[in-house]
Amino acid sequence: MKLTQERKAALLTETKGLAAAFLDDLSHFRTVCSRANPSRTEIRLVSVALRRLLVDRHILNISSPRIGKTLFRAPDFSSYYKAINHRKIAFFAGARAQVFGLDIASLTLYPGSHESIEGRGDPEATVDLRLDNLLTQKVFYVHNFDEIKKDGDIKPEATSGTWASRKDVIEYVAHFGHAAHSGVPTSVTDKFLSDISNTVRYDRSPDGTILVSVNFAVKGSEWAWKPFPHSASSVDPTLFELLGTASLVASSPDIIRLESVISDEFGL
Structure with missing residues (x-):
């Protein structure tokens, strides 16, 4: 519905404080995303601003x-979804951002391999989304590994798996990742994200090589999440997803126009 001039003027006045904070948020997003080695504390704090702007919908008020x-x-993950529907992918982490000074695209794990590799879709593909679609875009998937055969292939009749959306990730880090709150995950989705954050990580070797490590069984053994020991230098996928979301928000043409x-x- 088109706003009347009177209502538009009123909203401009009412949202001046939000608009000023929005400029600060964009500056913070760009600063954190540009760092060669952003701290986990910096990234966690990004979730607070993302929850306010996106989940609480302040961005639309502004x-x-x-x-x-x-x-x-946003990144277009349709090719990955298609592969998942055809039972070709066992693990999917959908994000595009810079960490440790390098650009990382979506990561996938294929049945029968312990190697985490860059996705086979188009890493440059994008799609313009409304806020609701941005929040519900699926960014994590893990197949039901009980349905993977001993030789590492997914059974033909297998259909199950667990998904998490971008909104799920923002709220998980804000509530359980020691950003705005601190608690113990209880829902299926939050437990799923907790397992991912503890068993998959991005790190940098002494020679500067990016290491993507996955610490759960994918072939010929009983399914189990196996948390990594604590590492001060690593970034887990939920935090990386926040970097990707902050990056896409700060670089979207409409957001740049709004900033101007x-x-x-x-x-x-």
Whole structure:
């Protein structure tokens, strides 16, 4: 519904504080995403701003009277979803961001292999999404490993697996990743994300090589999550997903346009 001039003027006044905070959030996102080795504390704090802007929908309150319809340019994971539907992928982590000074695209694990490798889809493919679609976009998948045969192939009749969305990740880190709150995961999705954060990690070797480690059984053995020992230098996939989300928000054309409008509004 198109806003009247009176309502638009009122909303501009009502959201000035939110708009000012939004400029600070974008600056923080870009600073953290540009670091060669961002700390986990910095990334966790990103979840607080993402929850406020996206989950609490403040971004729409800010953009509505200024630029109207707002879209987010996100990675297009459709090729990965298709592979999962055809039972070709056992583990999927969908994000595109920079960590340790290098760009990392979506990561996948194929049945019969302990090697985590870059996805076989188009790492540069993007799609413009409304906020609701951005939040519900599926970013993690793990197949039911009880349905993987001893030779490492997924059984033809296998259909089950566990998914988590971008919104699930933002809320998980905010509530259970020691960002805004600290608690013990109880829901199926939060336990699933906790398992991922403890058994998959991105790290850097002494020679600078990026290491992606997966510490759960995928072939010929009983299914079990096996948490890694603590590592001060590593980043787990849920935190990496936050980097990817912060990066796409800060680089989306509509968000850059909104930033410019607000800067002009404040005379910056």
